[in-house]
Amino acid sequence: MNIQWYPGHMTKAKRMMQEDIKLIDVVIELVDSRVPLSSKNPDIDNIAKNKSRIILLNKYDLANMEQTNQWKAWFEEQGFHVALVNSKSGAGVKAVNDVIMLACKEKIERNRRKGIINRPVRAMIVGIPNVGKSTFINSFAGKAAAKTGNRPGVTKGKQWIRLNKNVELLDTPGILWPKFEDQSVGLKLALIGSIKEEILNITELAMELIDFLKKNYPGSLKSRYELEEEGTNLETLNNIAKARGCLLKGNELDIDKAAHLLMDDFKGGKLGKITLEFPKR
Numbered sequence: 001m002n003i004q005w006y007p008g009h010m011t012k013a014k015r016m017m018q019e020d021i022k023l024i025d026v027v028i029e030l031v032d033s034r035v036p037l038s039s040k041n042p043d044i045d046n047i048a049k050n051k052s053r054i055i056l057l058n059k060y061d062l063a064n065m066e067q068t069n070q071w072k073a074w075f076e077e078q079g080f081h082v083a084l085v086n087s088k089s090g091a092g093v094k095a096v097n098d099v100i101m102l103a104c105k106e107k108i109e110r111n112r113r114k115g116i117i118n119r120p121v122r123a124m125i126v127g128i129p130n131v132g133k134s135t136f137i138n139s140f141a142g143k144a145a146a147k148t149g150n151r152p153g154v155t156k157g158k159q160w161i162r163l164n165k166n167v168e169l170l171d172t173p174g175i176l177w178p179k180f181e182d183q184s185v186g187l188k189l190a191l192i193g194s195i196k197e198e199i200l201n202i203t204e205l206a207m208e209l210i211d212f213l214k215k216n217y218p219g220s221l222k223s224r225y226e227l228e229e230e231g232t233n234l235e236t237l238n239n240i241a242k243a244r245g246c247l248l249k250g251n252e253l254d255i256d257k258a259a260h261l262l263m264d265d266f267k268g269g270k271l272g273k274i275t276l277e278f279p280k281r
């Protein structure tokens with residue numbers, strides 16, 4: 001799913017978020033573990049001021065584990081509660097419940113002091129498109145989600161999924177925009193497939209990826225495509241085309257095909273578990 005953001009679109013999303021956020025105790029923001037900062041919304045800190053905050057490093061199955069752990073520590077230093085999840089397989093998803101309880105500990109204690117017990121804390125999922133919000137909600141809520149939808153007389157509009165006696169989740173996630181005014185962010189989101197490819201030249205994108213991999217994951221291309229030498233970035237792409245028999249009529253190398261092949265391999269995790277940005281300290 002791709003959303004083309006424009007100012008009106010953003011204003012509407014922001015207004016909806018500001019309304020929804022009044023109802024909730026804890027904001028759970030999903031980011032993509034391969035690009036934890038580039039997939040983060042630039043304005044959420046402001047919108048979610050005074051709320052408990054959780055960052056879920058989703059799709060950690062696709063990222064470099066060591067880097068993901070460093071990102072976890074980095075976000076924790078900024079005051080977030082953090083968990084690693086693979087929403088697709090369900091790994092780490094159950095544990096999010098404990099993270100919510102921990103993030104809302106003060107709120108629960110405050111309620112208890114006021115004599116309010118067993119009032120569930122309310123959570124909402126937010127994140128930019130394609131980060132895995134729906135997959136996470138389905139995995140986390142499981143059967144509870146289906147039950148809520150089927151209950152007769154449930155009013156349309158805001159629906160809460162009762163996860164257990166302590167936690168309720170808003171059933172629709174908040175969709176946020178990325179920092180698209182930053183070119184390097186746009187590039188990274190394109191590499192993970194979160195921005196329509198038509199707006200970018202696939203060969204250029206492949207060359208950027210080659211450049212990044214050579215600097216940060218040396219040998220990954222050589223071993224995947226059994227290249228003898230890599231040469232310049234363009235030569236590498238040519239060599240990938242050769243290695244994979246990407247040819248046009250007349251035996252000319254089909255660079256465009258090689259670029260697509262490389263991008264698909266990357267997105268499919270065939271080049272290994274690769275993180276595209278690293279925490280700065």
Ligand code: GDP
Pocket residue numbers: 001058059060061062085086087088089127128129130131132133134135136
């Ligand atoms: P949303 O736009 O934020 O709601 O994102 P979706 O839930 O539609 O997920 C976008 C894509 O990412 C889908 O193809 C999911 O299968 C995939 N996805 C979601 N979570 C994970 C994950 O943890 N690991 C992997 N490998 N893929 C995931």
